[in-house]
Amino acid sequence: xxxxxxxxxxxxxxxxxxxxxxxxxxxxxxxxxxxxxxxxxxxxxxxxxxxxxxxxxxxxxxxxxxxxxxxxxxxxxxxxxxxxxxxxxxxxxxxxxxxxxxxxxxxxxxxxxxxxxxxxxxxxxxxxxxxxxxxxxxxxxxxxxxxxxxxxxxxxxxxxxxxxxxx
Numbered sequence: 001x002x003x004x005x006x007x008x009x010x011x012x013x014x015x016x017x018x019x020x021x022x023x024x025x026x027x028x029x030x031x032x033x034x035x036x037x038x039x040x041x042x043x044x045x046x047x048x049x050x051x052x053x054x055x056x057x058x059x060x061x062x063x064x065x066x067x068x069x070x071x072x073x074x075x076x077x078x079x080x081x082x083x084x085x086x087x088x089x090x091x092x093x094x095x096x097x098x099x100x101x102x103x104x105x106x107x108x109x110x111x112x113x114x115x116x117x118x119x120x121x122x123x124x125x126x127x128x129x130x131x132x133x134x135x136x137x138x139x140x141x142x143x144x145x146x147x148x149x150x151x152x153x154x155x156x157x158x159x160x161x162x163x164x165x166x167x
Contacts, residue, residue: 001048007034007059008044014066033062038092054085058092065096075107090117111154115139123147 001010011030015021021029031041037058048056057077064072077093078086090113097104108114114121114135121138123131123146131144142148 001056001059001063003048006045006047007051010048011044011059011063011066014063018067020067029066030062033065034059036065036096037062038088052085053081054088057081057085057089061092061096065100068100069102071103071105073105073107076109077106078113079108079110093117111150123150 001007005013008027008030011033012026015026015029020026030044034040034043039055039058039062043051043055043059048059051059061072074093078089081089093104094117096102104117106114106117118135121131121133121135122129123138123142123144125146131138131142131147133143138147139151142151
């Protein structure tokens, strides 16, 4: 997020760049987007440094959703957040994925998040994909030695609860 721009302008920027809507229409869309991510219009005039990490993550997500994408790429979406805020963001992502028929591509080292949030996994080593599989199959019977090592190192080769629960 641009530290000089108010949140409303940051979220509206993709709409402005793509010449979508009028100023009034963009403002209404920004309010809708903020609502979708659990924030209200009072955040529109605030700057990123006035917000918590979880609020900034929600703003970035609202901005990413501005153009109604079918796919959103998330690079370590909860790594800088404490556990409870990270869980809130995970729950938000799951709701948005369901409600918007959205595909999410996670780039993460957090294998618990991978197990909880994904249906397919690609394991990378040194910038190359070394194994792909359905999530349940990969965690149950990893084929590549590196994948087996990762799971053993994080103790995720054992059965985890299917649901990490609402947080």
